[in-house]
Amino acid sequence: MRIVLGLAAAAALFAGGALAAEPGKLSLTVYNSDLALVQDIRNLSIAAGRQRLEFKDVSARIRPETVSLVAADVGIVEQNFDYDLLTPEKLMEKAVGRQVQIVRINPGNGAQVTETATVLSVNGGVVLKIGDRIEVLRQDDVPTRVIFDGIPQNLRAKPTLSVTVDSGKAGARPATLSYLTNGLSWKADYVAMFDEGPGKLDLQGWVTLTNTSGVAYPDAAVQLVAGDVNLANNEQEFIQRRQMARNTSVRRAGVGGGPVETGPTSVADFYLYPLPGHTTVAENQTKQVSFLDAKGAAARKAYEYRAYWFETLQTPANADVAVQFSNASHAGLGRQLPAGIVRVYVRDQAGEPKFVGENRIDHTPQGSDISVKIGEAFDVTVQPTVVAQDAAGRTRSRYSMSYLVRNAKAQPVTVVIRQGGLWREGKVIEESLKSRRLDAYNLAWDVPVPANGETTLTFTVETGW
Structure with a gap:
């Protein structure tokens, strides 16, 4: 066989493998972390005895150590992944x-x-x-x-997985090829249309699926996994993800009920979001699919100030402006929300939607209260002061805090003061307004402030371990 560089289609030069012409079933389970599980059921014509089966349309970024081939009366002897691709430069090198x-x-x-x-x-x-x-x-x-004169044996037109098997019998049979691959990932994005007057929110969720794995996945059943999978070779990224989760703007108020029938299902501690029907994920493609379209969920605008520790500020800080809503069933959403960016719009006097801000939410179980910061209020300020700090034991401290909240608006507002820095054994000694416990480390106070006025919140807490 003679090869003329630039004149022949390289793929046509290779002999066919053991695959039958009948199409099989293909499924993708895609994670957030540039990782996917591919499960490919194919009909193979397998002879008796030892032989080599070739799979030419596998991912170019396959993790070979994760490959599994399961077929009746077939044992795997050896497997190789050849990714040295046929190019003019490679032909000359060889x-x-x-x-x-x-x-x-x-x-x-x-x-x-x-x-x-x-x-x-x-x-x-x-x-x-x-x-x-x-x-x-x-x-x-x-x-x-x-x-x-010919193509070197180890050059391939496409990345090729070859598996040497030992078959106890001859004949066609279904075989399941499974492997993990990099190059497939997804993220969620949300568009929120907020109507402050009636306190309603329309929320649409989009999945953006990206394929850079080097191969297409035709007519595949696709599931998306929400949750951080711990990868042994990616410890630093895992630590960063957990740090981001600790700084999230989501308060988990308790998971209510289970997922709705048409919503996600769960496996282990993760949620699976199946895309409707089958879809083709083309090579080097970004695909967007709608997974949420909720109308009229209850929502409200709120002013917040987050204190991650006990500190004194010499100048007042602006309060955050946030849109708050719940994904509990009674609030109009009633489903889990995968991590993503929420972009908030409001309508102007002409009824045209205007973008007012965005923020990221973490993976959020059903029944959580969600607060999306969209900006800062220049006419609502908060000034914290540490009035006293005393030792309350060998490993415990007592903090007395004062928060001066000013409102320059022509209408009254309520500012939520969130105080962090508490340990699980932290407790309130005294307070000028009633607090509520958000979680093991945060307290919150709803501070009413009159129009063109101010309110001072005082409290004393004891914390430590």
Whole structure:
């Protein structure tokens, strides 16, 4: 077999594998962390005894150590993943030390001259030995072709997984090929249309699925996994994800009920979001699919100030403006929300939607209260002061705090003061307004402030371990 560089389709040069023509079933389970599980059921025609099966349309970013092939009366002896792809440059590299045919055409008279050359080097250019002379293959306007005697055995038109198996019988049978691959990931994005007057929110959720794995997945059943999977070789990223989760703007107020029938299902401590029907995930494609379209959920605008520790500020800080809602069933959503960015819009006087801010939420179980910061209120400020700090034991401290909340608006507002820095054994000693416990580390007070007025919140807490 002779190969003319640039003239033949490389894929057509390979012999077919053991795959039958009948299409199989393909499913993808895609995680947030550039990872997916591929499960491919194929009909294989397998002879008795030891043989090699080739799978040419697998991911180019497959993790070979995770490959599993399951078929009746078939045992795996050896498996190889060949990802050295057939390109003009690779053909020349593999030809070093071998002979090729150089065909040149004289642009003046059209005469064709063919010479036998030995490839000496391809470092920064192709160096040839033709007879007694050494020549560099030039990149100019002289038409030149290089003809090879064949394709090196380990060059492939596509990434190819080859599996040596030992079959106890001959015949066609279904086989399940499973493997993990990088290059597939997804993220969630939300569009929230907020109507402050009636306190209603329309929330639409979009999944953005990205495929850079080097292969297409036709007519696949796709499931998305919400949750952080711990990967042994990615410890630093895992730590960063957990840190982000601790700083999230979501308060888990208790999970109510189970997922709705058309919503996600759960496995282990993760939620699975199946995409409707089957879909084709093309190579180098970004695909968007709607997974949530809720109308008229209860919502409200709120002013917040978050204190992550006990501190004094010399100048007042602006309160955050947030849109708050719940994904509990009674509030109009009633389903889990995967992590993503919520972009909030409001309508102007002409009824046109205007973008007012965005923030990220973490994976949120059903029944949680969600607060999306959309900006800062320049006319609502908070100034914290540490009035006293005393030791309350060998490992405990007592903090007396004062929060001066000012409102320059022409209407009264309520500002939620969130105080962090408490340990599980933290407790309130005294307070000017009633607090509520958000979680093991945070307290909150609803502070009413009159129009063009101010309110001072005071409290004393004891914390430690």
